[in-house]
Amino acid sequence: MGQFLQFTINGLMSGAIYALIAVGLVSVFKATRVVNFAHGYLIMFGAYFYFTFAVLVPQMPFAPEWLQSWRPEWMLAMRADLPMFSPMAAVLDWMANLPRILLGLAGALVCNALLGLLIERALMRPLMGQSVFAMIMLTVGLISILSGAAQLIWTSDAEFVPALAPNTPIRFEMFGANIFLFGADLANMAIALLIFLGIVAMVRYTKSGVAIRATAEDQSTAYSMGISVPTVFSRAWVLASTTGAIAGAILATRNGISPALGLFGFSVLAIVLMGGLDSYLGVFIAAMAVGVLEALTQWKLGGEWAGIVPYVAVLIVILIRPHGLLGSKEIERI
């Protein structure tokens, strides 16, 4: 039972990150009816922007020393007597990096928002009124552009970035088993869930959210009711880019950074199809289910199966419910 709990929690932690990635896909689809195949690459750009502002900028000659490593006297004194990998040492090491982590996050949010806006204005908006299929194909083309551009700007070097939260180990015993958790992963899960819930609340309770939902229902009617549909499009892309920036930063802290991060978006695409392309709740359930299934499969069947079993489950759900768990059923009358 303890083992089951351990792997379920691990799965939920991965699931929360999947949900954060998926929220961008759903937002763009809800507003524009476009499945953004390039979302994984937007996330990759978010990760690289985080790397730029958290690692490269603090190393530049003009950057103040405290930006690279903030270690006031009291911190040095506290750190001096601590063993290398003690929980308090992990917290202090993280605090030393805090200025550049905050700069990294701020830089990633702003730059990715601008990138999302640029894509929407320069590439998607001119296609408004054309077939949605053309816009989807454009996102496929965008994959090559973003992937190539990232390699040109940052090269393909594998890089490492500071964690968003202190990676203190958390250990406790439950049902006779030792449970191991990483502080940074719990914090990542909390960040992902808070952002996810914030977006769902925004879509449900704010004026902008109502505009997104109205546009999702019927663009022409939304227009005629005075909603600026192009603005809704822009907001959706900015929302996807900023959530993608946070997701990218989290993924970079977990796995390091390289152009291969872009591929992550494809596995999340399957999760979004399982949950329903236009349902935040459905996608959340699917993300958590896939995260837990992956972890449990890894535990019981090994890594050879961990990449297969959850996606077989996705396939079965789609076969039974082609519009996903909670997605809207589209009925076409001929």
Added chain:
Amino acid sequence: MRLNRRHFLAGSAAATATLGAPALLRAQPSEYVIASSLPLTGPFATAGQMVAPALRMFEALVNEDGGIGGVPIRVTAEDSGYVPANALANYQRALATEPNLIMYFGDSTGFMKLVAPELRGENARLMGSTSFASELSDPANNPYQYLPGPSYEDQFDILLQQIADEGGSTVAFIFSNTEFGRDPIAHGRARAEELGLRVVLEEATREQGADIPTHVTQLAQSGAEFCILQGYVTGVWPQLIGGARQFGLPTRFMGTFWGMENAIADRVTAEAGPILDGYAGVMPYKYFYDPERGPVYERYATFQKTAFAGTPLENYMPTWGLQALLSLTIGVEALRKVADKGLELSADNAAEALSELRDWDTGGFFGVPVTMEANKIGTGRVYQYSAETRLFTPTSDWFTV
């Protein structure tokens, strides 16, 4: 002058030689081509993009030395994205478009296994690669493929022997779920049993973006004293070690060739602290910073200083680049032996010449003369990383398996 039989024969021979010379000259091509597939994109792009300039350097230096039999070489590289089918397509395209293709450099274990049955008759070429897959050291079935070092199985044997010598009793294998990762696992399991070691965990992970908490949990619960990591290049292995250190696991980590790059260990140390301190593994070659690096490394260093100024390769050649350089050097060495004998540079002749590389001084790659045995050079030594010096330094002498 009267034309007798002797004059007639001498005259005929001279005429034949004069008329035949242009045909012979025509048979000598203006260049030989060595083609390659590299993972310039995809999960191992970091390695591929660092190897690509090394190939350019190789071409320049071989041509400085007169090419092969006086004919210059041209080295080409195409992206495979680390997809074996793409690399196979690249090879087939090279066969179709390069009439003077004499050798190929593959980029993965998957590709080398995929292409092996194709290497027959006209389609066969001498073939080195990035792989140390055990299956490739099989001249009876794969005469044209060779390894520029000990196979992954050999590397596992060395590490397991070291664990046994240090009195260890339990070991975990964590590997990427790829051909590259899985290659030595079954052999390692059997070898561990022979040595009286208990394999308490065999854990397959994604080659990129692995679920680190889950794998570290598995490792913690297995209680392994030692853990051998296999099938990674730039990612996963540092995060796994970092996770284990955060939890205070006493497990000692070891790796094989592709997880032993100093540049990666340095980047990890810079961002995550001294988590890799004590990490050890098998490395067939001297690192580029070795104080006794030998004439070939010195020559590379001189070339790099000017040709790669302003890039990370200006003062350093990663082990990935050294591996490719040695692999190609072996091929060219064999082909030169064929050319010296005046034979055709066919795959069969080149494969035969491979076995003539005995007690060969590589000029610095290895600290001892090496021999190509069963299409592999089974020489290497164990290195250990120190977070303080930020270097891998040898902890064993050179040995041959």
